[in-house]
Amino acid sequence: MADRNPFLPVSSSDGFNPTGTQVNRRKLIKQLLTIFVGLLAVGLFAALLIGNNGSDNAHVNENEHGSLASSTSKKPESLRPVSRGPAAGVSEKSNRPFANVDGNLPWNNSMLSWQRTAFHFQPEKNWMNDPNGPLFYKGWYHFFYQYNPNAAVWGDIVWGHAVSKDLIHWLHLPLAMVADQWYDKNGVWTGSATILPDGKVVMLYTGSTAEAVQVQNLAYPADHSDPLLVHWVKYHGNPVLVPPPGIDEKDFRDPTTAWLTSEGKWRITIGSKINKTGIALVYDTKDFINYEQLDGVLHAVPGTGMWECVDFFPVSKTEENGLDTSVNGPGVKHVVKVSLDDDRHDYYAVGTYHEKNSTWIPDQHEIDVGIGIRYDYGIYYAAKTFYDQNKNRRVLWGWIGESDSEAADKQKGWASVQSIPRTILFDKKTGTHLVQWPVEEIDSLRLNSNEFNQVTIQAGSVVPLDIGPATQLDIIAKFEIDKEALEKTTGSNLTFSCSTSGGAAERGALGPFGLLVLADESLSEQTPVYFHIAKGSDGNLKTFFCNDQSRSSEASEVNKQIYGSIIPVLKGENLSLRILVDHSIIESFAQGGRTVITSRVYPTKAIYGAAKVFLFNNATDASVTASLKIWQMNSAFIRPYPNDKKS
Ligand code: DQQ
Numbered sequence: 001m002a003d004r005n006p007f008l009p010v011s012s013s014d015g016f017n018p019t020g021t022q023v024n025r026r027k028l029i030k031q032l033l034t035i036f037v038g039l040l041a042v043g044l045f046a047a048l049l050i051g052n053n054g055s056d057n058a059h060v061n062e063n064e065h066g067s068l069a070s071s072t073s074k075k076p077e078s079l080r081p082v083s084r085g086p087a088a089g090v091s092e093k094s095n096r097p098f099a100n101v102d103g104n105l106p107w108n109n110s111m112l113s114w115q116r117t118a119f120h121f122q123p124e125k126n127w128m129n130d131p132n133g134p135l136f137y138k139g140w141y142h143f144f145y146q147y148n149p150n151a152a153v154w155g156d157i158v159w160g161h162a163v164s165k166d167l168i169h170w171l172h173l174p175l176a177m178v179a180d181q182w183y184d185k186n187g188v189w190t191g192s193a194t195i196l197p198d199g200k201v202v203m204l205y206t207g208s209t210a211e212a213v214q215v216q217n218l219a220y221p222a223d224h225s226d227p228l229l230v231h232w233v234k235y236h237g238n239p240v241l242v243p244p245p246g247i248d249e250k251d252f253r254d255p256t257t258a259w260l261t262s263e264g265k266w267r268i269t270i271g272s273k274i275n276k277t278g279i280a281l282v283y284d285t286k287d288f289i290n291y292e293q294l295d296g297v298l299h300a301v302p303g304t305g306m307w308e309c310v311d312f313f314p315v316s317k318t319e320e321n322g323l324d325t326s327v328n329g330p331g332v333k334h335v336v337k338v339s340l341d342d343d344r345h346d347y348y349a350v351g352t353y354h355e356k357n358s359t360w361i362p363d364q365h366e367i368d369v370g371i372g373i374r375y376d377y378g379i380y381y382a383a384k385t386f387y388d389q390n391k392n393r394r395v396l397w398g399w400i401g402e403s404d405s406e407a408a409d410k411q412k413g414w415a416s417v418q419s420i421p422r423t424i425l426f427d428k429k430t431g432t433h434l435v436q437w438p439v440e441e442i443d444s445l446r447l448n449s450n451e452f453n454q455v456t457i458q459a460g461s462v463v464p465l466d467i468g469p470a471t472q473l474d475i476i477a478k479f480e481i482d483k484e485a486l487e488k489t490t491g492s493n494l495t496f497s498c499s500t501s502g503g504a505a506e507r508g509a510l511g512p513f514g515l516l517v518l519a520d521e522s523l524s525e526q527t528p529v530y531f532h533i534a535k536g537s538d539g540n541l542k543t544f545f546c547n548d549q550s551r552s553s554e555a556s557e558v559n560k561q562i563y564g565s566i567i568p569v570l571k572g573e574n575l576s577l578r579i580l581v582d583h584s585i586i587e588s589f590a591q592g593g594r595t596v597i598t599s600r601v602y603p604t605k606a607i608y609g610a611a612k613v614f615l616f617n618n619a620t621d622a623s624v625t626a627s628l629k630i631w632q633m634n635s636a637f638i639r640p641y642p643n644d645k646k647s
């Protein structure tokens with residue numbers, strides 16, 4: 001007979017007792033009710049906390065220099081959802097507002113499969129974060145990355161490894177380093193490669209010890225004659241550096257690529273903080289085993305918190321090529337980049353490196369690193385450059401996380417992609433910015449194209465672009481706003497900022513205008529990538545470059561922020577855009593890459609054949625003329641290295 005009382009114990013120690021059973025049953029039901037009511041209350045409370053339709057609670061405002069300063073309305077730490085990372089001694093590792101959301105997800109398999117990218121680097125499954133130790137060696141580009149082999153969430157971190165001939169098509173290799181020593185038991189964390197003058201490679205990385213202390217370790221290839229660098233050896237005397245006095249054991253991580261001093265020593269910097277001041281500690285070494293900590297710091301900025309993944313590299317003021325990390329001298333500026341643990345954005349500044357006292361001074365203090373310009377005004381973190389001696393260029397990698405819920409990531413079985421590698425150069429025109437541009441190799445994926453010349457977009461209109469499939473695209477566009485309207489318009493809103501505006505739906509005299517990508521026919525889902533021009537009462541123009549995710553998906557548990565920044569547009573420059581659309585990622589570059597915005601979007605309708613592209617102009621006073629070329633993009637080959645070929 002079927003058990004009619006499935007909640008009751010099958011037997012009790014005091015034998016069969018109908019009365020007792022009834023009492024127990026009532027008790028149990030009462031307990032269950034209490035638990036249920038409790039859960040409901042917690043759920044409602046959590047819903048209230050999460051609220052705000054996915055905004056991340058950090059309201060951001062563009063300042064004069066195109067930077068975003070975080071401010072206001074942060075919920076007390078104790079009231080926010082718990083997430084992994086901080087407890088392990090490292091930053092937040094999920095899309096926080098939805099970290100613990102498990103609700104009714106709208107996703108079905110076909111939607112989730114569509115989200116996987118076609119020409120961005122990602123492992124076959126599971127979680128990935130920071131780029132590690134990129135380098136070019138014996139004909140191969142090597143890419144290592146923070147990887148969880150066990151789940152689609154952060155944890156159990158080891159080094160994934162892949163190789164490529166062209167930075168586009170990748171072959172997955174076995175894990176390069178796993179957490180098999182006491183000094184990296186809690187994780188093989190971020191690190192950087194240095195190529196020595198004899199061509200050999202050394203790798204410095206952070207290990208989180210069994211006690212979660214952050215230490216620096218040395219590793220090197222087991223066989224330098226293997227171009228694939230499949231096997232790695234950890235130095236038997238690791239760790240080579242432990243947190244120095246005055247530095248918290250959980251605030252000492254992510255060693256940079258080393259550069260040579262004029263004395264012939266190697267110098268590295270490591271991110272840390274003292275109270276709320278972000279700092280970059282400096283060490284000299286001759287052999288990567290013994291280190292001397294130098295007095296002071298390379299640089300410090302009060303109020304910026306822990307500096308993760310510091311990057312330090314030279315750029316040429318005059319030439320169009322990249323520089324090896326050790327290059328210094330006339331015509332060279334130095335860039336410091338930090339990843340701010342507190343707001344999870346990458347900031348850089350251009351300045352001067354003083355080798356003698358091992359310091360770096362920003363050119364403009366008001367746009368110092370961490371309070372000024374960002375690499376990317378969307379979702380982009382823990383970036384790292386390397387000097388590509390093959391093509392004489394500096395290449396930037398950046399981690400692009402998910403902005404959906406962790407529950408959805410688990411359901412799809414993977415999380416995160418890497419940006420298309422970007423060449424990075426000093427922006428000679430502004431003198432303050434860098435320009436980032438997808439590596440030229442990406443052009444090899446271009447298939448057939450459509451051109452649209454001098455399309456007039458009247459104020460308040462949308463123009464469909466008939467291009468066929470629209471989920472893998474490379475778009476180049478130029479816009480010209482009606483000159484007469486530009487001159488006639490008087491003093492529009494100069495307090496404009498992308499993130500606090502009403503997005504692409506909010507009309508101004510001179511904008512917004514641009515493209516709607518990943519949009520369905522009815523425009524119920526769309527991601528506008530656009531410019532907005534504001535004119536002050538003094539007649540001065542300010543241009544903003546934004547990306548509006550508020551209608552990117554009908555699903556509610558995804559980030560719907562409006563990203564963006566003010567962007568310098570210099571005399572004689574057209575407004576120009578390049579957009580790479582690759583399923584759930586949109587990388588957009590304005591003014592030749594002076595300002596970049598990356599979005600992860602998760603449409604439910606504008607997918608597969610239903611995804612379309614439109615031009616739009618939501619200005620009230622000006623028409624806009626657009627010229628575009630749109631290529632369909634092929635998929636990259638990203639697959640395991642054929643087993644028989646691995647050594
Ligand atoms: N990710 C690594 C750390 C680094 C952080 C751990 C930045 O080394 O500080 O996965 O995302």
